[in-house]
Amino acid sequence: MKRLHRYILKSFLGPLVLTFFIVMFLMIMQFLWRYIDDLVGKGLHFNVLAELLFYLAASFVPMALPLAILLAALMTFGNFGERFELTAMKSSGIPLQKIMLPVFYLMIALTVFAFYFANNILPIANLKSRSLLWDIQRQRPELNIKAGEFYNGIDGYSIKIGKKDFQTNMLYHILIYDHSAKKGNISVTYADSGKMIITPNKEDLIFNLYHGQSYEEIINNGKRPVYRKNKTYPFRQDYFSEQILVIKLTGFGLKRTDENLFKNNYSMLNLSQLQHFIDSLNRQLDSRKIMFKTTIKKQCFKYAYTFSKYYKSDSLSKNTQPDSLTAARFDIWQAISKLSKPEQQNVIDEGVTDATISYDYIRSVQRVIEAQIKWIRRHQIEWHRKFTLSIACVIFFFIGAPLGAIIRKGGLGMPITISVVFFVFYYIISMSGEKFVREDVWSPFSGMWISTFILLPIGIYLTYKSTNDAAIMSPDAYSHFFRRLTDRILHFLSSKKKD
Numbered sequence: 169m170k171r172l173h174r175y176i177l178k179s180f181l182g183p184l185v186l187t188f189f190i191v192m193f194l195m196i197m198q199f200l201w202r203y204i205d206d207l208v209g210k211g212l213h214f215n216v217l218a219e220l221l222f223y224l225a226a227s228f229v230p231m232a233l234p235l236a237i238l239l240a241a242l243m244t245f246g247n248f249g250e251r252f253e254l255t256a257m258k259s260s261g262i263p264l265q266k267i268m269l270p271v272f273y274l275m276i277a278l279t280v281f282a283f284y285f286a287n288n289i290l291p292i293a294n295l296k297s298r299s300l301l302w303d304i305q306r307q308r309p310e311l312n313i314k315a316g317e318f319y320n321g322i323d324g325y326s327i328k329i330g331k332k333d334f335q336t337n338m339l340y341h342i343l344i345y346d347h348s349a350k351k352g353n354i355s356v357t358y359a360d361s362g363k364m365i366i367t368p369n370k371e372d373l374i375f376n377l378y379h380g381q382s383y384e385e386i387i388n389n390g391k392r393p394v395y396r397k398n399k400t401y402p403f404r405q406d407y408f409s410e411q412i413l414v415i416k417l418t419g420f421g422l423k424r425t426d427e428n429l430f431k432n433n434y435s436m437l438n439l440s441q442l443q444h445f446i447d448s449l450n451r452q453l454d455s456r457k458i459m460f461k462t463t464i465k466k467q468c469f470k471y472a473y474t475f476s477k478y479y480k481s482d483s484l485s486k487n488t489q490p491d492s493l494t495a496a497r498f499d500i501w502q503a504i505s506k507l508s509k510p511e512q513q514n515v516i517d518e519g520v521t522d523a524t525i526s527y528d529y530i531r532s533v534q535r536v537i538e539a540q541i542k543w544i545r546r547h548q549i550e551w552h553r554k555f556t557l558s559i560a561c562v563i564f565f566f567i568g569a570p571l572g573a574i575i576r577k578g579g580l581g582m583p584i585t586i587s588v589v590f591f592v593f594y595y596i597i598s599m600s601g602e603k604f605v606r607e608d609v610w611s612p613f614s615g616m617w618i619s620t621f622i623l624l625p626i627g628i629y630l631t632y633k634s635t636n637d638a639a640i641m642s643p644d645a646y647s648h649f650f651r652r653l654t655d656r657i658l659h660f661l662s663s664k665k666k667d
Contacts, residue, residue: 173270183243188236195228223297234560241568242583249576275565283558295436324348354385375413434547442551552616566627570634
C-alpha cells in the first residue's frame with residue numbers, strides 16, 4: 169500500500185508542478201498585456217523588470233495554486249482511468265477514497281501552506297510589487313526625439329530636429345526653445361547641425377551644436393512687458409560656429425518611493441492587522457452615527473424652539489432638552505392658522521431654510537458613512553479571502569480527482585477545458601459575491617463564502633458518483649435517460665387520450 173501511495177503521489181506531483189508554472193506564466197502574461205503601455209519605452213533595466221516579475225509571481229500564488237490543483241487532479245486521475253490503472257486498483261479491493269487519500273493529505277498540507285502564504289508572504293509581495301509598479305508608472309518615457317516633431321518631455325524646453333542621420337548620429341536643423349526660467353519663450357537657439365549625447369547616469373543631455381545662433385530677450389526688472397505694441401525692448405543675439413549646451417534631465421531615472429506610504433492598504437495587511445483596522449473603522453463609524461443622531465436632535469429642538477416664538481407652547485422653552493422633545497406635541501396646522509399672514513410667511517420661510525440645511529447635512533453624512541462602510545467591507549473581503557483561497561485547494565481537488573476518474577482522459581486537452589470551465593464558474597461566483605459585499609447588499613461571510621458553499625456539494629456529489637462508477641459524462645447515459653423520459657411522456661399522453 170505504501171508503494172502504491174508513493175506511486176500516486178509521484179504521478180500527481182509532476183502534473184501539479186507543471187500546471188502551476190503554466191498557470192503562473194499565463195497570469196504574468198495577462199498582467200504584462202494589461203500594463204504594457206506603462207512598461208514599454210521607459211528604459212528599465214533588466215534587474216528592475218526581474219524584481220517586478222518576481223514579486224508579481226509571488227502575489228499570484230494564492231490564485232494559481234487552486235487552478236493548478238484542479239488541472240493536476242484531472243490529469244492524474246484521468247491518466248489512471250485511461251491506462252486502466254484505476255480499474256486495476258478498484259478490482260484489487262481498493263476504493264476510490266483510499267486511492268485519493270495520499271493526495272488528500274497533500275492537499276491538507278498545501279491548504280495550510282496557502283493560508284500561511286496568504287497571511288504572511290502575500291502582503292509583502294503585494295507591497296513590493298505595487299510600490300514598484302507605482303514607481304515605474306511615474307517614471308517618464310525614455311528620451312526619444314523624433315525628426316520633424318516638437319519634443320516637450322523635458323521640463324522647461326521644447327526641442328525640434330529637422331532630420332537625423334542614423335549612420336553618423338548627426339542631427340540637422342536643431343531648434344531649442346528654453347523657457348526654464350518660467351518667463352515664456354525668451355531664449356531660442358538654432359543650429360545647422362549637431363550631436364546629442366546622454367550622460368551614462370541619465371542626468372544630463374549634452375548638445376554639441378555647430379554653425380548657429382541664439383536669441384535671448386532681456387527682461388527689464390525681471391518682468392516681461394505685457395503690452396508690446398509700438399515699443400522696442402533690448403535683446404541679445406549671438407552667432408557661433410560651435411557651442412555646447414547642457415540640459416538637466418529630471419524625472420527620467422527610476423525613483424523608489426517609500427514603501428511605508430502603501431503599507432496600510434488592505435491588500436498589504438495580515439489577519440491581525442486587518443482585524444485591528446476593521447475594529448478601529450467600526451468604532452469610528454459608531455461614533456460618527458452617534459454624533460449624527462445627537463446633531464439631528466439638536467437641530468430638531470432648534471427648529472421647534474424657533475417656531476415657539478410665533479406659537480406659545482407650554483411644553484417648549486429654552487431649557488428644554490433635545491431628548492425630551494417628544495413631549496412637545498401640538499397641532500402644527502392649528503398653530504399656524506392662529507398666526508398673522510406675515511408670521512405665517514416667516515414660519516414657512518424659516519422652515520424651508522431649516523429643511524434645506526438639514527437635507528444637505530443628512531446627504532453629506534450619508535455619503536461619508538457609505539464610503540466608510542465600503543472601506544470596512546474592503547478590509548473584511550480581504551480578511552475572508554485569505555481563508556477562501558486556501559479552502560479552494562481542497563474543494564478543487566474533490567472536483568478534479570473524481571471528475572478525472574469519471575472522464576478517464578489524461579493529457580492536457582480535455583482536463584484544460586474542464587478546468588477552465590470550473591474555474592471560470594468559481595471566479596464568476598466569487599466576483600459576484602465580492603461585488604455584493606462591496607455594495608453592502610450581502611454580509612461579508614455570505615458573499616465571500618458563497619462559491620465554497622456551491623462548489624463543495626458539487627465535489628461531494630462527483631466523489632459519490634465516481635465511487636459508484638456512475639457514467640455521468642457518458643453521452644449514452646444521457647440519451648438513454650431522455651429516451652426513457654420521452655417514452656414515459658408519450659405513454660402518459662396516450663393514456664390521457666384513451667380516458
